[in-house]
Amino acid sequence: MIETGVGTKPTTTKYRSQFRIYVDIMRVIQREGNETKPTRILYGANLSHDRLVKYLEELKALGVIQESIDEDKTYSLTQKGIEFLNDFRKVESFAGAFGFKL
């Protein structure tokens, strides 16, 4: 489970967008074959550099992505991250069936 604070103030867009950004970043990493450079995430998730760094640190702290530094710095999803995205897709589909956007 990712504790994002989503739900504590669902009417404000801040928390929702933060959660959506987390998911977007993770989806970009997955789409890029589960190993990608920060620049690809930056363009894929449409984020500024500062915000990207902030969110990547938060996602690392949550244990859903990991950083590897060989020649280049790359990011990949952890097993927890892959499972979260699969579960999230189900929840998104379930809520979407009722017309609710997460």
Added chain:
Amino acid sequence: MEFIAAGIAMAIAYEAMKGYALVKQRILLYLNLSFILLGAGLIVDGFSDGIIIFAKFHRAFLFLYTIGYTINFFAQLIAYGILVIVYIQQTRSFGTQIAMAALPIMFVQRNSFTELILVFLLVYISAQTAINYSVSKSTNTLLVFGAFSCLMFAHVLFLLYTLVPILFPFAQIAQLFGFLLLLAMLFRVNQAI
């Protein structure tokens, strides 16, 4: 039939709770609460009907019918009311307000007035799910639209049942079919990965 429908309602509630545990979006909590109430109401109604049948319609047990129906009615009223409010908040159309404050807090018999309230709520929910389907064109939204349409149709039949008693089993079947469509949606969601 009511126990099958209740089981499906509880399965939907469980799925919504799982979703809430994952993403902490209150909308899933409301969905969970709504379907728990629907399931609980159906269970109570089913039990009260079952006891009356088991007691061979003995006069001493007939009050259970009224109690069972009353609990089921208020459970459905709150459950569908929650869904209507959530849809109103989602669409930001605050113009529509549900006048629930005028409801008498007392035991109610199955009658045209109580069923009319539920039909009114289900018409709104069905219309909203129809809009959802027209936007997304996905099978899951179609199943949810079909489910709420069946539930609405069931309550129209329950409404007419007070005039034409033979419609009662058809209303029960329509209600069950509605919940079966929700079950089909649940299977599709869980097999989508």
